[in-house]
Amino acid sequence: xxxxxxxxxxxxxxxxxxxxxxxxxxxxxxxxxxxxxxxxxxxxxxxxxxxxxxxxxxxxxxxxxxxxxxxxxxxxxxxxxxxxxxxxxxxxxxxxxxxxxxxxxxxxxxxxxxxxxxxxxxxxxxxxxxxxxxxxxxxxxxxxxxxxxxxxxxxxxxxxxxxxxxxxxxxxxxxxxxxxxxxxxxxxxxxxxxxxxxxxxxxxxxxxxxxxxxxxxxxxxxxxxxxxxxxxxxxxxxxxxxxxxxxxxxxxxx
Amino acid sequence: xxxxxxxxxxxxxxxxxxxxxxxxxxxxxxxxxxxxxxxxxxxxxxxxxxxxxxxxxxxxxxxxxxxxxxxxxxxxxxxxxxxxxxxxxxxxxxxxxxxxxxxxxxxxxxxxxxxxxxxxxxxxxxxxxxxxxxxxxxxxxxxxxxxxxxxxxxxxxxxxxxxxxxxxxxxxxxxxxxxxxxxxxxxxxxxxxxxxxxxxxxxxxxxxxxxxxxxxxxxxxxxxxxxxxxxxxxxxxxxxxxxxxxxxxxxxxxxxxxxxxxxxxxxxxxxxxxxxxxxxxxxxxxxxxxxxxxxxxxxxxxxxxxxxxxxxxxxxxxxxxxxxxxxxxx
Numbered sequence: 013x014x015x016x017x018x019x020x021x022x023x024x025x026x027x028x029x030x031x032x033x034x035x036x037x038x039x040x041x042x043x044x045x046x047x048x049x050x051x052x053x054x055x056x057x058x059x060x061x062x063x064x065x066x067x068x069x070x071x072x073x074x075x076x077x078x079x080x081x082x083x084x085x086x087x088x089x090x091x092x093x094x095x096x097x098x099x100x101x102x103x104x105x106x107x108x109x110x111x112x113x114x115x116x117x118x119x120x121x122x123x124x125x126x127x128x129x130x131x132x133x134x135x136x137x138x139x140x141x142x143x144x145x146x147x148x149x150x151x152x153x154x155x156x157x158x159x160x161x162x163x164x165x166x167x168x169x170x171x172x173x174x175x176x177x178x179x180x181x182x183x184x185x186x187x188x189x190x191x192x193x194x195x196x197x198x199x200x201x202x203x204x205x206x207x208x209x210x211x212x213x214x215x216x217x218x219x220x221x222x223x224x225x226x227x228x229x230x231x232x233x234x235x236x237x238x239x240x241x242x243x244x245x246x247x248x249x250x251x252x253x254x255x256x257x258x259x260x261x262x263x264x265x266x
Numbered sequence: 267x268x269x270x271x272x273x274x275x276x277x278x279x280x281x282x283x284x285x286x287x288x289x290x291x292x293x294x295x296x297x298x299x300x301x302x303x304x305x306x307x308x309x310x311x312x313x314x315x316x317x318x319x320x321x322x323x324x325x326x327x328x329x330x331x332x333x334x335x336x337x338x339x340x341x342x343x344x345x346x347x348x349x350x351x352x353x354x355x356x357x358x359x360x361x362x363x364x365x366x367x368x369x370x371x372x373x374x375x376x377x378x379x380x381x382x383x384x385x386x387x388x389x390x391x392x393x394x395x396x397x398x399x400x401x402x403x404x405x406x407x408x409x410x411x412x413x414x415x416x417x418x419x420x421x422x423x424x425x426x427x428x429x430x431x432x433x434x435x436x437x438x439x440x441x442x443x444x445x446x447x448x449x450x451x452x453x454x455x456x457x458x459x460x461x462x463x464x465x466x467x468x469x470x471x472x473x474x475x476x477x478x479x480x481x482x483x484x485x486x487x488x489x490x491x492x493x494x495x496x497x498x499x500x501x502x503x504x505x506x507x508x509x510x511x512x513x514x515x516x517x518x519x520x521x522x523x524x525x526x527x528x529x530x531x532x533x534x535x536x537x538x539x540x541x542x543x544x545x546x547x548x549x550x551x552x553x554x555x556x557x558x559x560x561x562x563x564x565x566x567x568x569x570x571x572x573x574x575x576x577x578x579x580x581x582x583x584x585x586x587x588x589x590x591x592x593x594x595x596x
Contacts, residue, residue: 018371029359095355099417102319102349103372104341 015105016113023117033121036082040075040125047071048132063148065133066235069158070228073198075125076169077191083121084173085187087114088262093181097262111174111258119170126162130155154235161234164247165227169194171251171258178258178265201225272297272425272455273318278327280313287313288479290327295472297424298452302466303459304577305476311459312352314476315427318457319349332424345374348418348454352429354411358403362393362413365402366420373421387416391446408439415446419454426450428458432465444469467573475580482584487573494579495571498541499525500548505533506561514561518554520547534564 027033051067054060060067088111091097100110133149140149176189205226223229230243273295280287288310295301303311316322318329320340329336331343357365366384375383388394391412397405402413411431418426431447432440440462447469450456460466466473473490475483483490500522504511508527515522521542530536541547548568555563 014374015372018368022368026357026359094357095351095353096357098316098321098351099349099355099369100372101321102344102347102351103369104344104374105372106341 013109015103015109016116019105019109019113020116023113024120027117027121032082036079037125037128040079041128044068044075044129045132047074048129048136052136063151063154065149065151065154065158068129068132069154069161069231069235072162072165072231076198077194079122079125080169080173080194081176081187081190083118084114084170084177084190085183086177087118087174088177088258089180089183089186090177092265093183101262107259107262108255111178111255111262114177115170115174115255118173119166122166122170123163126159126166153237157234157237157239158231160239161231161243164244165230167251168197168247168254171254172197175254175258175261178261198227202228205229270297271295272299272332273457274330275314275318276328278314278317278324278329280310280317280322280324286479288317288476291476291479291481292327293474293481293484295425295455295457297455299472300447300451300456300458300470302470302473303457303476304463304466304473304573305459306581309476310479311476312429313479315349315429315457315459316351318425319347319427320344321349345421346424348420348423348426350414350418350426350428350431353433354414354431356402356410356413358401360402361399362397362402362405363388363399365413366416369417370420375421383420383422387419390419390449391416392442407434408436408442411435411439411443412446415443419450423454425455425457428456430459430461432460432462440465463573463577473573473576475577477581477584480584483576483580487576490573490576490580491571494576494583498544498546498548499569499571500539500541500551501565501567501569502537502539502551502563503530503565504535504537504555504561504563506535506558508535508537510558510560511537511555514554514558515551518550520550520554522547522551538569 048064048068051064055064062070088097091100097110101107133155137149172193173186173190176193177183177186179189180186202225204222207222224242224246230240230246233240233243271294273293275294276292278291279289291310291314303315305311313322317324318331318336320336320343323337332346334342334346336343360368363384366387367380370380370383371377385394388398393409393412393416397409397413400409402410405413415428415431418428428447432443435443444465447456447458451471458466458469467487472486473484474481475490483494485493502511508524512522512524522539523542525538525540527535527537546568548566552563552566555561555566
């Protein structure tokens with residue numbers, strides 16, 4: 013455990029001194045700020061059923077597709093291509109501590125980026141204070157629910173990035189693999205889940221399993237304040253499984 | 267395990283796919299000894315070193331460091347080893363002192379001793395005044411090697427393993443790294459591999475020669491010289507007839523064999539001889555060759571075979587043995 017904290021502190025420090033961190037942060041906040049502005053503008057012109065916060069978090073997949081690979085592709089693949097993974101493994105540090113510290117570093121930064129988006133409703137509310145509806149911008153329930161979704165689903169998404177980074181020594185290949193796997197999990201899972209809605213006859217157990225993979229419906233539930241344990245189990249167990257696999261890959265590819 | 271043995275390797279084998287990187291490698295290293303690991307590219311030096319440092323696992327065989335099994339207690343062994351890998355990978359965007367402190371924490375140096383341990387390692391490697399706050403990415407190759415060695419020395423490990431510590435360095439840098447390695451003699455057990463044979467010859471107490479994944483020779487330079495390049499050898503520079511020179515020596519009962527003779531400039535010839543008797547025959551040869559009408563001796567010098575000759579002879583013999591073992595008998 014001691015090694016985990018030493019490595020995590022090192023990871024966060026390296027993230028803070030790396031210019032690419034600030035570039036990724038600026039890109040993310042720039043894109044999400046634009047999205048939030050577009051949602052507010054749409055609300056002015058057309059009446060909407062959903063709160064702007066819910067609409068904003070429904071596009072979580074757009075930044076996920078590029079931020080997660082950017083944050084994780086360097087983690088293990090970069091260390092392996094540089095050779096510093098070898099020097100790390102000559103210390104009494106366990107492989108699991110290495111993988112967990114890489115995961116925790118990227119996860120902390122991922123959450124920090126999303127927390128920074130809280131600034132958008134705060135800025136919008138301060139600018140629209142005269143309006144009667146400005147209070148809905150800071151409606152706590154959907155905000156907390158959506159953030160809970162981002163935090164829980166982030167475990168799986170970042171674990172995917174760490175896993176793909178452990179598979180190769182090329183950062184580019186790791187990034188492309190992460191993007192593909194995220195696409196399969198988010199879009200593929202949603203499409204499989206939609207089979208139920210489109211009237212395809214599925215056996216009972218498969219029906220439940222396929223329904224379980226619909227990430228967008230998890231977000232709907234969280235935003236409405238419905239906290240189900242099944243998504244927690246799905247994201248956490250899959251995330252832990254991938255991190256375990258990453259440890260095995262490091263062990264096997266030493 | 268004997269108390270004065272620091273490293274014991276017994277029948278260590280490791281395969282990558284279908285190819286054996288090392289096969290039944292066995293050797294021992296005494297405490298405080300500096301041992302050179304020699305072998306051509308792909309001989310299995312790095313694989314052995316990586317297994318000893320706990321990065322790789324062996325398919326069969328065992329290795330002990332300080333009496334502890336590497337396979338059974340890898341973390342305990344890692345606490346006793348300082349390892350500098352080939353090409354010395356370092357993070358480019360950290361300062362030297364920050365990197366060494368980070369490594370000291372990972373090597374479980376007690377918090378109150380970290381500062382002192384880092385200072386000591388930097389002093390030993392002459393980094394304290396010159397490169398302390400420099401970014402590693404901006405350092406020269408020589409200083410990077412010093413940082414790698416300082417890292418290996420952190421925490422006062424029992425065993426230091428260095429894979430090609432002098433690769434890519436200029437002669438001045440090689441000399442300073444050699445001094446540094448010599449300063450560790452007696453304090454720590456050191457294993458180092460190098461392609462620069464004079465380097466190993468000057469720094470190491472003993473040599474392990476490995477070829478095609480097998481240990482082909484091990485011992486001190488003298489013992490290896492006796493085994494692979496036996497006999498007293500001499501280089502003669504003379505003008506005149508080769509046959510007359512050999513006849514004169516034979517007449518005086520000096521039993522020698524000519525290894526090779528080649529013509530030099532100005533009618534001079536260079537002849538390499540090996541004495542068939544074990545004693546020193548140099549003075550006797552000089553006396554025998556004085557006053558000969560057909561031969562004028564210009565110089566005679568005894569030749570001590572260097573490590574390069576030993577290495578070539580040992581690897582050649584191992585190739586011959588391997589090919590001989592593989593050739594089917596009629």
